[in-house]
Amino acid sequence: MTDCIFCKIVRGEIPADKVYEDEYILIFRDIQPAAPTHLLCIPKAHIASAAEIDDGNVDLVGRVFVQLAVVAKDLGLGRGFRIVTNCGEDGGQTVGHLHFHLLGGRQLIWPPG
Ligand code: 5GP
Ligand code: ZN
Numbered sequence: 001m002t003d004c005i006f007c008k009i010v011r012g013e014i015p016a017d018k019v020y021e022d023e024y025i026l027i028f029r030d031i032q033p034a035a036p037t038h039l040l041c042i043p044k045a046h047i048a049s050a051a052e053i054d055d056g057n058v059d060l061v062g063r064v065f066v067q068l069a070v071v072a073k074d075l076g077l078g079r080g081f082r083i084v085t086n087c088g089e090d091g092g093q094t095v096g097h098l099h100f101h102l103l104g105g106r107q108l109i110w111p112p113g
Helices: 005-011 058-074
Strands: 018-021 025-029 037-043 081-084 100-104
Touching: 005 025, 005 037, 018 058, 025 058, 037 058, 058 081, 058 100
Parallel strands: none
Antiparallel strands: 018 025, 025 037, 037 100, 081 100
C-alpha cells in the first residue's frame, strides 16, 4: 500500500534495523523501544490489523509466531517475553499494517494500561 509506513519499510523506502527477513515476513527493531528488546514482526503483504486475520492469511500469521520464537531464543530471552498486537482505535493501534510486538529483557507488567 502506497502510504503505509511498514509497506515502505518492506520496499526499502524507509530504513529499518532488520533482525530477520524472508519472502513472507520481516522482523525489525521498534524505533521507540518500550523494553530492552522491542521488535516488530510484520507480514510483508499489507494486512490492516488483527481484525483481518482469516483463512486466507492464517499461514502467514503462523510464520510470524514461528519466527518470533526463534528470534526470541537467539536474542537470549529465555526468561520470557511478550507478543502483542494492538488492533483498532481502542486497542491503541497507531500503524495500520498488522504487526506483532515482541517485548522482553525486563519484567513486564500485566495487565497493560
Ligand atoms: P502500534 O502502536 O500500532 O501497536 O505500534 C506501532 C509501533 O511502530 C510503535 O511502537 C512505533 O514506535 C513503531 N514505529 C512507528 N513508525 C516506525 C518506523 O518508521 N520505524 C520503526 N522501526 N518503528 C516504527
Ligand atoms: Zn502496509
